Amino acid sequence: KVSIDPADTFNEEYEIQEELGRGRFGVVYKVKHKKTGQSRAAKVIKCIKSTEKQGVRDEIDLMNSLRHPRLLQIAGAYERRRDIVMVLELISGGELFERVIAEDFALTELDCIFFMRQICEGLQYMHNNNILHLDLKPENILCVHKNSNYIKLIDFGLSRRFDPDKTTRVLFGTPEFIAPEVINYDPISYTSDMWSVGVVCYVLLTGLSPFMGDSDAETLANITNGDYDFDDDSFDDVTQNAKDFITALLVKKKEDRLTAAECIKHKWLNQKEDSTKKVVLSTDKLKKFILKRKWQKTGTAIRALGRIASLTSCTTPPSSPQPFHFQAATSPPPSPVPSASSPATLSPTY
Numbered sequence: 001k002v003s004i005d006p007a008d009t010f011n012e013e014y015e016i017q018e019e020l021g022r023g024r025f026g027v028v029y030k031v032k033h034k035k036t037g038q039s040r041a042a043k044v045i046k047c048i049k050s051t052e053k054q055g056v057r058d059e060i061d062l063m064n065s066l067r068h069p070r071l072l073q074i075a076g077a078y079e080r081r082r083d084i085v086m087v088l089e090l091i092s093g094g095e096l097f098e099r100v101i102a103e104d105f106a107l108t109e110l111d112c113i114f115f116m117r118q119i120c121e122g123l124q125y126m127h128n129n130n131i132l133h134l135d136l137k138p139e140n141i142l143c144v145h146k147n148s149n150y151i152k153l154i155d156f157g158l159s160r161r162f163d164p165d166k167t168t169r170v171l172f173g174t175p176e177f178i179a180p181e182v183i184n185y186d187p188i189s190y191t192s193d194m195w196s197v198g199v200v201c202y203v204l205l206t207g208l209s210p211f212m213g214d215s216d217a218e219t220l221a222n223i224t225n226g227d228y229d230f231d232d233d234s235f236d237d238v239t240q241n242a243k244d245f246i247t248a249l250l251v252k253k254k255e256d257r258l259t260a261a262e263c264i265k266h267k268w269l270n271q272k273e274d275s276t277k278k279v280v281l282s283t284d285k286l287k288k289f290i291l292k293r294k295w296q297k298t299g300t301a302i303r304a305l306g307r308i309a310s311l312t313s314c315t316t317p318p319s320s321p322q323p324f325h326f327q328a329a330t331s332p333p334p335s336p337v338p339s340a341s342s343p344a345t346l347s348p349t350y
């Protein structure tokens with residue numbers, strides 16, 4: 001069990017190497033443990049206020065209870081005056097979606113089955129431990145090593161413990177991947193993660209984002225209307241079993257969606273090699289999808305809104321490059337719309 005070291009010995013113990021990535025909350029570096037020479041990742045999360053620090057402490061506490069090969073493991077933590085450093089196992093293979101679009105990778109449905117199965121295994125473990133991920137998206141699925149088809153789920157910054165006997169509502173997520181009950185500020189459950197699994201699967205197979213609209217407001221409306229189909233030519237090479245799998249996840253009523261355990265038993269995830277088409281799927285659209293998301297990430301601002309109702313009535317310019325990241329607003333009900341630039345609304349959990 002990792003406990004936070006209040007002494008600032010991080011710089012004495014670790015040598016910082018290159019930057020690995022950046023997110024909403026932190027910068028992640030590759031680091032070397034000076035004593036053992038072991039490579040690890042260090043996520044530096046800026047937090048000054050005590051509430052922000054408590055949020056990171058909660059994330060560390062949560063990660064301590066997540067010990068599973070499909071989930072990123074925490075190795076240490078250091079609390080400093082202005083930030084907290086989380087030392088994590090190094091996942092060196094990069095993002096899954098980046099791997100499958102590489103020149104030397106021929107993506108087949110069989111590969112997709114292998115990836116989706118692992119995602120479901122990771123989530124099943126989390127759900128069995130009464131924890132919701134709540135931020136499943138392509139950027140949070142990494143390959144264990146270069147040239148490895150094993151994946152791990154990362155980023156538990158929005159994850160939380162869940163009591164099925166209590167009502168939990170949240171108001172955050174990334175529009176393309178969030179479940180309708182999040183948008184409607186209705187009670188969430190384990191299957192709120194499973195909606196995101198359905199979206200990720202749809203994108204992985206075709207490069208198309210099922211609910212993507214010209215604006216965030218349109219995307220959200222598409223989600224709440226359950227407005228998606230398999231009509232695009234990209235589905236010509238996709239088996240009926242795969243479509244059935246997605247259909248069983250993109251169900252508006254969360255009680256009717258497959259659980260992670262049910263997914264693992266689903267016929268698509270149990271398809272044997274010989275019965276699955278080995279057709280190489282085109283990744284042209286997936287390449288465009290990734291480019292677009294990268295562009296969005298480097299966009300100028302992360303805009304936060306406190307109430308989704310306002311979103312559906314306010315129109316984001318169609319060409320808006322920034323992804324929306326809704327922020328946490330568990331009970332009590334959402335407060336009036338804060339200023340989009342208000343930093344307080346940017347960090348719900350920290």
Ligand code: ATP
Nearest residue numbers: 021022023024025026028041088089090091155157
């Ligand atoms: P987000 O904005 O998605 O919530 P965040 O601030 O919570 O991001 P992470 O998603 O944890 O940060 O990390 C940002 C990026 O750093 C990831 O997308 C990934 O590319 C890289 N990264 C994170 N953890 C690791 C790790 N353990 N090993 C290698 N790379 C990592």
